Amino acid sequence: MQNSRLPRTLFVVLAVLAAIYFWSNYAQLPNVVASHFNAHGIPNGWQSKSMFFAFFAGAVALASLLTFGVPGIISKMPMNLINLPHKEYWLAPERKSETLALLNNSFAWFGCAVLLVVTTAVNYAIGQNLHPQGPFGALALLCVLAGFLVFAILSSIRMLTHFARIPRDGHAPK
Numbered sequence: 001m002q003n004s005r006l007p008r009t010l011f012v013v014l015a016v017l018a019a020i021y022f023w024s025n026y027a028q029l030p031n032v033v034a035s036h037f038n039a040h041g042i043p044n045g046w047q048s049k050s051m052f053f054a055f056f057a058g059a060v061a062l063a064s065l066l067t068f069g070v071p072g073i074i075s076k077m078p079m080n081l082i083n084l085p086h087k088e089y090w091l092a093p094e095r096k097s098e099t100l101a102l103l104n105n106s107f108a109w110f111g112c113a114v115l116l117v118v119t120t121a122v123n124y125a126i127g128q129n130l131h132p133q134g135p136f137g138a139l140a141l142l143c144v145l146a147g148f149l150v151f152a153i154l155s156s157i158r159m160l161t162h163f164a165r166i167p168r169d170g171h172a173p174k
Contacts, residue, residue: 004071004101007108011067011115015060018119022056025126033129041128041138052125059118067111071104085163106159113151120144 029049036045047055074082079091090099124141 004104004108007105007112008067011063011108011112014112014115014119015064018060018115018122022053022122022126025130026053029126029129033125035125037125037128037138039138043128052122056118056122060115063111063114063118066114067108071100071107074103075100085160086166089166090163102162106155110152110155113148117144117148 026049029052031049032046033049033052034043034045035047035052035055036043038044079087082091084090084099089095120141124138
């Protein structure tokens with residue numbers, strides 16, 4: 001059975017550490033911060049620092065919804081509203097808890113990945129605002145975005161292959 005405790009705990013720890021780190025930099029930022037950058041790292045969008053951090057808080061809230069809210073919503077939904085291959089098999093009473101645990105775990109890891117992308121992007125923007133001539137290249141951000149894309153593709157493939165087949169022996173694949 002899948003356990004979502006590790007990714008959920010990791011999510012909370014990362015969110016708290018990011019909030020502490022970003023709050024510690026808040027006072028150092030100018031009142032208007034560069035918040036969007038072109039492919040060459042040149043700012044092309046600005047906003048007040050309070051709005052900048054409000055967007056960060058909103059993105060964390062969205063990632064929290066993915067991590068904690070969506071699995072709870074799915075567990076309460078009627079089966080006819082859930083779009084899952086072979087849902088009659090996977091949501092049968094004897095397999096429903098294991099299926100929901102797998103979905104909980106998957107959403108928790110996806111929420112962690114979204115949080116990583118958000119915090120990396122905000123960190124990049126903070127770095128560019130505090131040290132415009134400094135070493136804050138976009139390479140780390142691009143690597144995280146590429147990693148997120150690979151993660152999203154592999155996670156989707158894993159979920160699709162898991163739910164697209166019904167085991168011959170009647171036991172769910174691990």
